[in-house]
Amino acid sequence: MVPCMAEGAAMAVEDAIKLAECLERLGDESEIPELMAHFQNIRLHRRHLTLDGARKNGAIWHLPDRLAQQERDKKMVLSPHELATQSGDGSSNK
Structure with missing residues (x-):
């Protein structure tokens, strides 16, 4: 595990x-x-x-210290509502 x-x-x-x-x-x-x-x-x-x-x-x-990591870090401070609003359909953006 x-x-x-x-x-x-x-x-x-x-x-x-x-x-x-x-x-x-x-x-x-x-x-x-x-x-x-x-x-x-x-x-x-x-x-x-x-x-x-x-x-x-x-x-x-x-994640390596690049764009994907920076995007992940930005999303981690958002509330579930903010994440849903940001993507428009409730799914997370990748």
Whole structure:
């Protein structure tokens, strides 16, 4: 996980809850591999969403010192209303 969404602690708590739910279903030790595969499957979508968001944030925060960075910095001081007004349709300008 790249560190650009501050999601590490939240993901750890979510993982712990889902893992506990999986372990409640455990009948005997022979079921552990299947149970862990199920755990990975149920967490995969969430991990992908978080990783994609973190990568996007990383790209935004680590722009080179040029025009794109200056434009980003100008937009960061605007309120959501100002951003929507500026673009005309509620979407951000790129």
